[in-house]
Amino acid sequence: MSPAAPRKRIDYLPGHDVQLLQGTQEFFPALIADMDAAAHSIQFETYIFDCTATGQSVADALIRAAERGVDVRVAVDGFGTGPVPKALRDRFQTAGVQLQVYSAVGQLSLLLPKAWRRLHRKLCVVDDETMYCGGINVLDDFYDPNHGQLEFPRFDFAVRAKGAVVELASDNMDKLWWRMRAVHDVRKRQISRAVADLKAAGAAQGAAKRSAAKVKGMRAALLFRDNLRNRARIEKAYLRAIGSARQEIIIANAYFLPGRKLRRALIVAARRGVSVKLLLQGRYEYFMQYHASRPVYGALLEAGVEIFEYAPSFLHAKVAVIDANGERPWATVGSSNLEPLSLLLAREANVVVEDADFAKDLHERLVHAMEKAGQPMALEAFTSRPLRQRMLDHIAAAIMRSLIWVTGNRY
Structure with missing residues (x-):
């Protein structure tokens, strides 16, 4: 552990x-x-x-x-x-x-x-x-x-x-x-x-004061990602929160293609007994985002991560809640997907909140979406998906890796 x-x-x-x-x-x-x-x-x-x-x-x-x-x-x-x-x-x-x-x-x-x-x-x-x-x-x-x-x-x-x-x-x-x-x-x-x-x-x-009033209220932070001083702040915040999880991790993300570090963090959390649930895009929107993400599902499912695909409409959320009912609840809401365009190239902004009531509110909404509108993915069904779909998945993933290489980044 x-x-x-x-x-x-x-x-x-x-x-x-x-x-x-x-x-x-x-x-x-x-x-x-x-x-x-x-x-x-x-x-x-x-x-x-x-x-x-x-x-x-x-x-x-x-x-x-x-x-x-x-x-x-x-x-x-x-x-x-x-x-x-x-x-x-x-x-x-x-x-x-x-x-x-x-x-x-x-x-x-x-x-x-x-x-x-x-x-x-x-x-x-x-x-x-x-x-x-x-x-x-x-x-x-x-x-x-x-x-x-x-x-x-x-x-x-x-x-x-x-x-x-x-x-x-x-x-x-x-x-x-x-x-x-x-x-x-x-x-x-x-x-x-x-x-x-x-x-x-x-x-x-x-002119920035960079100060906070010492009053009661929620503890919060605003995280930026840019190509200068804040290249990995949002990703590191996710990694620290996942590494600290004790009970449950729920992530809802529209375009989900986590890099090696994030994938490993989720797998390690699931293997040490943390309940890890992902609510992901279930409807075809764009070729690259839909197909390139699927090759990473196998290792996550094998580790015990639960994956739900949102089906009624397009899922566009970029949120997460960790240990909502624990001693140190953590939640984030923002613009950053967990995929290379967001984590390596784009300007993004996420709010992170450490507050029990806020975490429980987000938790309830995500659980409701998973239970009422999410289609659970089984490992057996994933590994036996049609050959054509598997080929498209790997083609899209290869293209995405090539594009990342062209930008000079490692992911």
């Missing part, structure tokens, strides 16, 4: 109020209410900004805020969102919403590995007081850009938080915003303005 891994390396801060939100049915109303109450600023980042159905309500809230004088900044990913529709750009510009596109995609740009570094996190900070973080895009739960209308809602989570992590989010978003502005200015040959923007980014970073 391996010794428990310490968790103290994460800077948990006290005094937080963190609320779990499931799906856009809970997320959008809370987000819009805070946007409508905003007095001076809204910082917003998302991978996908789609105005179909209820997605339009978020765009409208941002426009209303800008029209009454709130400083509204919106950053979207150039691949996830694609070209921003002219009608929305015009409405934003007229209202005063500031819009930037992270790493716009050209016809051949995705052939370059550096273009695979996407802005995948979903963050919003309102008036430097309230933060939203999770896996939910601006995308109606009953609509998918590639598959059209959905019969059942997408399964996903976010959190609404108050406390010291809000300032950490605001500072990080501010730095990225000014760096994006500087890159834009250099491309436009506005060199003096680019220098000014970089100085603004440095000033924003230096």
Whole structure:
């Protein structure tokens, strides 16, 4: 039995109020209410900004805020969102919403590995007081850009938080915003303005207080993944929490292709008697993500890990809860999948919470999803799946390994 891994390396801060939100049915109303109450600023980042159905309500809230004088900044990913529709750009510009596109995609740009570094996190900070973080895009739960209308809602989570992590989010978003502005200015040959923007980014970073009020409340941390100083923080947080598990691990992850360390950690936990349950994507969404993950299932099932495939709709969650009923409950909600694009390339953000009530809330929702909408996978059925499917699985896995090698990473 391996010794428990310490968790103290994460800077948990006290005094937080963190609320779990499931799906856009809970997320959008809370987000819009805070946007409508905003007095001076809204910082917003998302991978996908789609105005179909209820997605339009978020765009409208941002426009209303800008029209009454709130400083509204919106950053979207150039691949996830694609070209921003002219009608929305015009409405934003007229209202005063500031819009930037992270790493716009050209016809051949995705052939370059550096273009695979996407802005995948979903963050919003309102008036430097309230933060939203999770896996939910601006995308109606009953609509998918590639598959059209959905019969059942997408399964996903976010959190609404108050406390010291809000300032950490605001500072990080501010730095990225000014760096994006500087890159834009250099491309436009506005060199003096680019220098000014970089100085603004440095000033924003230096202004961070990095302090927490010593008051009662939840202990929480905000973890970023980027390609500079925070390359492996989210993965290491998972590894430490899994290594410390005593009773139960439940992970719900949309695109699940863990690297060697994560796979071994889950196998070791299961072999030492921890109940390990995975709720994973059960519906075909993308070739690579669907097939490349399956070759790793065999070793997990053999070790006693239970795998449930979510069937009613697309599973998009990136959450985990460990020892929810134990002495040291741990939970995380964020944007990071447990696969190489998230853990090696993309900008991600996860909130980690050490609180019994929060952990139990997430635990109950995940158990309900597994029991009511999850299809358990048996080892015998997995090993006897059709030859064609096994071939596709191994082809996709080989392609994924090749792509990882091209980026110069090991996984």
